[in-house]
Amino acid sequence: MEKYEHIHELVKPIREDLQSGAAEIALRAITVFQTVMTGPESAHPDELKAALNAAVKELLEAQPAMAPLFHLCNTVLLAIADAKTVEQIQKDCQEALETFERTLCDSAAGIAEKVYELIPPGELIFAYSFSSTVVSSLLAARAKGRYFRVASTESRPAQEGRKLAKQLAAGNIEVTHTFDSAMSLVLPNCSVAFMGCDCVGMPGVVNKVGSYLLALACKELNIPLYALAGSEKIVGDERLFEFEKHERPGEEVWENIPKGVRVLNHQFELVPFNLLSGVVTEKGILLEKDIEKYVTTTRVHDSLKLEPVTF
């Protein structure tokens, strides 16, 4: 990959980003493709295609859990497949990027409308980790005159939950915040819980670690829990389990690891559908039975096909 060292560098901030949700990361990946399109390889069509393929590879390795990134890459590869000239590749790619960005924004707006209906006026609601979809939906509900308070937790180790708390407080939403395991103390006062997610598939949704315990607690306490996700987050099982690759250095959890201790730092986990009240998408609130049709209708570029998962 030495040939594409500059692309590797370009993707670095996305690789190191543990604070942003999947939709945000996809928006930033659009900029990566735009940079590559006018980069050193843009003199020759085959070289440009190879460079865009290299960017796809880098992006998917950087954030293997994030479905919108996969769909963005898939869209780009399908769009440029038949282009023969540099100009045609650039035109097709740019169109694909713009369409994808519009889809992301439309999804977010559609989800916000549905979330508004799910927030009981005057109540405390719970929000986990950071998700631009959750933040924009809650801020939109507040702007539409819905009054509510939010409880959130920090989301160790990257503490992107603090980012959510800050953005909501800056939007005049009153926030009560605590550490992750203390969610058990605030949840009994919450009427509903929301989380973003990185992937949706037949077995459930993938989101930051902590989501599974949140889901268990919500079930025990009879609190509805919704994952918010544009339909661009739906993927097949073989892609869904890519999140297991996302392991970070143990030193990010414990700086001076003592001898004899091994520190695990996994970022994502699966929350099965039986622990969720539904996935709020721009097309409506989806349940387990609704996911299959979205999974099977997605056309995947040959180079992005993975071996089927066997259970």
Next chain:
Amino acid sequence: MEKYEHIHELVKPIREDLQSGAAEIALRAITVFQTVMTGPESAHPDELKAALNAAVKELLEAQPAMAPLFHLCNTVLLAIADAKTVEQIQKDCQEALETFERTLCDSAAGIAEKVYELIPPGELIFAYSFSSTVVSSLLAARAKGRYFRVASTESRPAQEGRKLAKQLAAGNIEVTHTFDSAMSLVLPNCSVAFMGCDCVGMPGVVNKVGSYLLALACKELNIPLYALAGSEKIVGDERLFEFEKHERPGEEVWENIPKGVRVLNHQFELVPFNLLSGVVTEKGILLEKDIEKYVTTTRVHDSLKLEPVTF
């Protein structure tokens, strides 16, 4: 309380200690009583009694969740009740302290024997937060030739789980460690889970925050969860709920709290009996039905009686 400023100072390290378990704290409180016994008030019996009462008050305010501390204070007050001279107070108090310390040590040894039987050879077991009883039981099992590995998490915000990991690793037990909400990723590989506890009462056990989510996850995953507790941790309901007083500054969770965000930092929570496999005491493994007789036979000094809890 200005009169007893020196006692307030003496108790300070115990007040600030978020890393030690209840049995450890009680052992350190013994030293506080010994210091007070020979302090500036030891010239006159009434003054000495008043100073010991002041130490009791300070200790119970410092760590309201810890039952052994309550029983230690209760034992001291009952022991010195009828003493008329300084010498008699000192003698009665010292005897009470020595008996209590012996009881703590005997309990720990008795519990360790029972824990040995609960550890399946060669398996991974889970241990939460810090408890000297859990650490000594696991080290004793290892010393007796039982081979096993331990998974643990940090226990935000005081991170006393790291102390547990370090002490076990130093005792040649292989430890896998992660952040609290990632317990969901290691628990599926564990055969049994242990936690210490600070109080046992009719509704359940009180332990560090995080214990409730651990208990929910253990129930969902069919992993037996035992709380380890000498019978000196059993108290009445009115005393059990004292843990709710133990709130720490929000800044210990988030140093620079942004405007509009309120940060909660509660330390303890209740785990109801229906989420536990049992409480391992020196007298055997106790279930919900066994607790009542221990609660009702405890004689409480008048000055330590609390209003009954009404639900």
